[in-house]
Amino acid sequence: xxDQGKRLLLAVxxxxxxxxxxxxxxKKDEPAKLPGAASGQSVGSGSGATATPGQGAAVPQIGAAAxxxxxxxxxxxVPAEAxxxxxxxxxxxxxxxxxxxxxxxxTDKRYEHDATRGELLPVRDKLRFVDEAGKSQxxxxxQLTQLPDCGAFDVNFxxxxxxxxxxxxxxxxxxxxxxxxxxxxxQVRYVYSDGHLxxxxxxxxxxxxxxVRMKLTVTVRPPAGTEAHEQLAVTAYAYQDPAELKNGSSRxxxxxxSSSTLRDDSVITxxxxxxxxxxxFEPVIKWTGFDHPYLLAGYAPAEGERVEKHTSASDGTRxxxxxxxxxxxxxxxxxxxxxxxxxSKTVVGYLGPKNYDDLQRADVAAGxxxxxxxxxxxxxxxxxxxxxxxxxxxxWEFAGNWGIxxxxxxxxxxxxxxxxxxxxxxxxxxxxxLAPQLKALQAKYxxxxxxxxxxxxxxxxxxxxxxxxxCLPILLQMPVWIAxxxxxxxxxxxYQQPFIPGWIDDLTATDPYYVLPAVLxxxxxxxxxxxxxxxxxxxxxxxxxxxxxxxxxMAFFFPSGLTxxxxxxxxxSALHSIYMNKFDKKSLASAAKLKQNQDLVAAAVAASAAGAxxxxxxxxxxxSGSAKRVIDAKATEVLVDSDGDGDDSDDAQEATASAPGAxxxxxxxxxxxxxx
Numbered sequence: 036x037x038d039q040g041k042r043l044l045l046a047v048x049x050x051x052x053x054x055x056x057x058x059x060x061x062k063k064d065e066p067a068k069l070p071g072a073a074s075g076q077s078v079g080s081g082s083g084a085t086a087t088p089g090q091g092a093a094v095p096q097i098g099a100a101a102x103x104x105x106x107x108x109x110x111x112x113v114p115a116e117a118x119x120x121x122x123x124x125x126x127x128x129x130x131x132x133x134x135x136x137x138x139x140x141x142t143d144k145r146y147e148h149d150a151t152r153g154e155l156l157p158v159r160d161k162l163r164f165v166d167e168a169g170k171s172q173x174x175x176x177x178q179l180t181q182l183p184d185c186g187a188f189d190v191n192f193x194x195x196x197x198x199x200x201x202x203x204x205x206x207x208x209x210x211x212x213x214x215x216x217x218x219x220x221x222q223v224r225y226v227y228s229d230g231h232l233x234x235x236x237x238x239x240x241x242x243x244x245x246x247v248r249m250k251l252t253v254t255v256r257p258p259a260g261t262e263a264h265e266q267l268a269v270t271a272y273a274y275q276d277p278a279e280l281k282n283g284s285s286r287x288x289x290x291x292x293s294s295s296t297l298r299d300d301s302v303i304t305x306x307x308x309x310x311x312x313x314x315x316f317e318p319v320i321k322w323t324g325f326d327h328p329y330l331l332a333g334y335a336p337a338e339g340e341r342v343e344k345h346t347s348a349s350d351g352t353r354x355x356x357x358x359x360x361x362x363x364x365x366x367x368x369x370x371x372x373x374x375x376x377x378x379s380k381t382v383v384g385y386l387g388p389k390n391y392d393d394l395q396r397a398d399v400a401a402g403x404x405x406x407x408x409x410x411x412x413x414x415x416x417x418x419x420x421x422x423x424x425x426x427x428x429x430x431w432e433f434a435g436n437w438g439i440x441x442x443x444x445x446x447x448x449x450x451x452x453x454x455x456x457x458x459x460x461x462x463x464x465x466x467x468x469l470a471p472q473l474k475a476l477q478a479k480y481x482x483x484x485x486x487x488x489x490x491x492x493x494x495x496x497x498x499x500x501x502x503x504x505x506c507l508p509i510l511l512q513m514p515v516w517i518a519x520x521x522x523x524x525x526x527x528x529x530y531q532q533p534f535i536p537g538w539i540d541d542l543t544a545t546d547p548y549y550v551l552p553a554v555l556x557x558x559x560x561x562x563x564x565x566x567x568x569x570x571x572x573x574x575x576x577x578x579x580x581x582x583x584x585x586x587x588x589m590a591f592f593f594p595s596g597l598t599x600x601x602x603x604x605x606x607x608s609a610l611h612s613i614y615m616n617k618f619d620k621k622s623l624a625s626a627a628k629l630k631q632n633q634d635l636v637a638a639a640v641a642a643s644a645a646g647a648x649x650x651x652x653x654x655x656x657x658x659s660g661s662a663k664r665v666i667d668a669k670a671t672e673v674l675v676d677s678d679g680d681g682d683d684s685d686d687a688q689e690a691t692a693s694a695p696g697a698x699x700x701x702x703x704x705x706x707x708x709x710x711x
Contacts, residue, residue, distance in 0.1 A: 134207030156186030245387025388527030438534025556587030
């Protein structure tokens with residue numbers, strides 16, 4: 036049974052290791068290569084640009100192509116009119132140069148401490164890179180010559196499959212709906228038209244959910260008696276300097292944008308370095324876009340639409356900075372027959388924090404299941420993580436501080452598990468009281484492991500002790516700990532939220548001064564010392580030294596919110612241990628039993644020592660074995676019921692009678708010694 040306890044603790048340690056490795060590799064499943072694509076390909080620059088050819092098929096050319104053999108023209112000044120809509124949580128900016136979004140700025144002050152500064156789209160004058168000295172620098176203007184005008188909802192057509200396309204720098208005519216006090220305008224309409232093609236974009240913003248809906252209407256007027264074909268593509272962009280990926284770790288993800296796609300109900304995330312190696316392709320998607328550990332810029336076609344996705348990144352040539360990414364949602368080819376034919380599509384975008392409630396409400400605003408909420412991955416224990424997040428939000432509404440909310444949540448979790456924790460601690464103390472008996476059994480049946488196991492289990496059953504119950508608190512805490520870890524690693528609510536300003540300014544980052552990890556290590560060590568000792572010294576050493584060292588080292592890489600939870604839990608556990616040691620009646624009874632057993636062992640040792648001394652002059656007795664074997668054998672006779680009646684009282688009396696100065700021992704048949 037002791038071996039089972041050791042194996043259980045070993046299993047917990049292995050589970051932690053497996054979980055740590057899983058955290059490093061989770062969501063790293065790479066999407067398939069673009070068919071025939073080769074390493075080193077780069078992406079074209081916005082509508083009308085071509086992709087650098089590789090050794091096979093490349094990212095499809097979208098928009099009007101440049102003349103064959105001609106260099107891509109420099110960005111020409113385009114008189115553009117901007118439409119800016121300000122809401123409580125963000126400011127959205129549209130431009131007539133592309134008929135789409137050019138900026139989406141989150142206004143919460145906490146994003147001032149983030150590298151994005153709250154800007155979720157690649158704005159020309161805000162892009163920066165990390166130089167060789169590790170300093171952030173603005174990107175030279177020469178690398179921005181081919182930067183697209185739009186940051187999201189750039190609409191055009193695949194050149195090879197379309198009769199008509201929209202030229203780059205085409206001018207769109209934009210209008211907005213009149214204000215409706217006290218609500219600001221939330222609708223924008225853009226129109227592009229030439230002799231054969233008319234494209235209308237109607238945007239509606241749902242500010243309470245960070246959602247924007249684009250209803251797209253394409254009208255084609257082919258010449259009489261001809262047929263046109265159009266393959267629509269909706270494009271979004273992002274920028275991520277690959278050098279910033281080194282700021283992450285296996286426990287804290289780098290605050291960096293990655294390419295993301297919802298495929299087969301699973302979110303697939305690909306870092307910019309992998310996208311640079313080769314373009315990505317998905318034949319069918321639910322949504323696509325760009326993923327930050329705590330932010331999302333995702334775009335989803337209307338439910339039921341069959342859409343393929345192409346994602347690529349610039350290698351720093353052709354007038355684009357290295358790490359500039361684009362993703363194209365490509366719709367099936369649509370034929371247009373007759374004098375006038377119309378095509379309608381709907382695409383929604385979520386541009387905001389990964390707040391669980393906002394992502395859930397996004398589906399309501401969109402009118403269909405977008406799948407954006409899948410981006411919050413709470414892992415195997417999501418059924419625990421979701422209620423924990425809900426409780427955390429409720430505590431925040433009460434306390435107004437996320438750190439205090441974590442402390443309150445920890446107290447609540449401790450109260451919920453208090454019954455099982457108390458029961459397991461009583462079981463551990465009962466085991467500690469049986470330590471002398473277990474040691475005696477080991478001495479008596481040292482060469483017969485099966486008999487030793489049988490007698491040990493009988494002893495546990497007789498005294499109502501379950502050795503596995505001592506590990507119950509660990510097993511109960513593990514799912515909560517893992518669920519809270521995943522919650523802290525995904526919940527946008529905690530991102531850049533302070534506990535104590537000036538010390539812990541972001542609960543999703545490590546403690547910058549490592550105060551919490553150091554204090555956590557000390558409290559874990561002290562709390563382990565308060566636990567009752569068990570008969571297995573290996574298990575006891577692991578609990579007292581192994582666990583504090585393991586968690587103490589890991590805490591240096593944990594989010595400070597998780598470390599705060601573990602520290603608070605340790606303090607509460609220590610207080611509970613002190614109560615159990617000082618005031619719990621059953622625990623005090625176990626302590627008294629332990630002392631009684633220790634006294635019996637002391638009496639047996641004294642009697643054995645006296646017998647060994649009296650026989651020192653007899654040469655025959657010098658060959659009877661070491662003093663330790665004599666003492667262990669005597670202790671076994673005292674502590675283990677040898678007559679099989681299930682009562683230790685007569686053995687205790689015998690031990691007392693064997694002590695020096697005691698009365699005559701009761702007559703008892705002597706056992707014959709085995710010949711050696």
